[in-house]
Structures are given as structure tokens and as C-alpha cells.
């Protein structure tokens with residue numbers, strides 16, 4: 001299992017990312033929802049607070065998961081936070097209708113991306129929706145590991161089991177910059 005340190009990373013802003021809040025208010029989450037690389041849980045907790053029935057946040061970082069579980073208890077919100085490796089999601093033995101990736105895809109390099117995308121496909125219902133919010137290469141002031149639209153299209157294509165619907169410019173807020181860094185918000189359907 002690959003591990004990364006998580007707590008108080010730049011994207012750990014103590015509230016949901018505005019793009020995810022907006023998506024939730026527009027009804028973008030349906031059915032069983034999973035938050036991939038949930039960190040300390042703000043996005044998952046926000047989605048769960050809307051009353052969706054099955055919600056799982058997973059991460060490899062135990063410290064982040066412990067914080068997420070404590071927040072859920074403090075706020076009286078029911079979310080399952082579990083340890084899982086994004087490269088081996090088939091081990092979960094579950095499928096989800098909506099998959100959220102907020103800041104995970106962009107941490108992986110080329111070969112890891114292919115492995116991750118296949119792993120995601122193994123837990124996403126056919127016709128399910130995957131949302132990816134990642135740092136974009138469309139500067140100025142790009143975040144770390146910026147991703148191009150072309151890289152998204154290469155990763156998520158019909159031969160891999162995905163139809164990339166839209167890629168829209170957005171922002172990812174950080175602890176150091178309220179305005180955040182440029183991001184892509186991609187909506188992708190599982191074939």
C-alpha cells in the first residue's frame with residue numbers, strides 16, 4: 001500500500017472545496033457515493049450532511065481518517081471512513097454510483113494513473129459518474145502536479161471503460177490562498 005502524509009496539507013482547508021459544495025447543491029451526488037482519498041473528510045461530511053444513504057470515504061492515511069471520524073462524531077453525521085488503497089479498490093467488494101476524486105488523481109504520475117483508473121472502474125457502477133477536481137496546467141499560479149486536459153482525456157477513454165463528458169475550469173482553494181489555484185473539474189461517465 002502506497003502511503004503519503006496528509007494532515008494539514010495545503011488543500012486541507014477545514015471546509016468542503018467550493019466546487020464540491022456547488023456540485024452537491026446542484027444535485028450532482030446520487031446513490032451510493034464514495035470519496036476517494038478523502039483526507040480529513042470535509043467533502044464526504046458535506047455530502048453526507050445532505051442525507052445520501054450510502055457514503056464511504058477512504059484514504060491510506062490513518063491520521064487523516066482518525067480526524068475525519070472525530071469530525072463525523074462531533075457533528076453527528078454518519079459517514080463510514082475506511083482505510084483503502086486507491087490502487088486496489090476491487091478489495092472493497094462494493095460498487096458506487098457516484099465517485100468523487102478531489103485532489104487524488106493529480107498526485108499520481110503516468111503509470112500510476114492507468115492503474116488507478118482501472119481500480120476506479122472496478123468499483124463504479126455502469127453509467128455511474130466520476131467527478132475529478134485536479135490542479136490544472138492553465139496558469140498563472142498553477143498548483144503542484146498540474147494536469148493538462150489532454151492527460152485527463154488519455155486517462156479516461158472508452159477503451160478504459162470511461163466516457164469523458166466535460167472538463168471545466170475551476171479552482172482548488174488552499175490554506176495559503178483563499179483564491180486557490182487553477183483546477184479542472186471533469187465529469188466522467190462509466191461505460
Ligand SMILES: C[S@@+](CC[C@H](N)C(=O)[O-])C[C@H]1O[C@@H](n2cnc3c(N)ncnc32)[C@H](O)[C@@H]1O
Nearest residue numbers: 004006037038039059060061084085086102103
Ligand atoms: C490532496 S489530498 C486531498 C484530500 C481531500 N480529498 C480533500 O479534498 O481535502 C490527497 C489524499 O489522497 C490520499 N492518498 C494518496 N495516495 C492514496 C492511495 N494510494 N490510496 C488512497 N488514498 C491516497 C492522501 O493520503 C490524501 O489524503
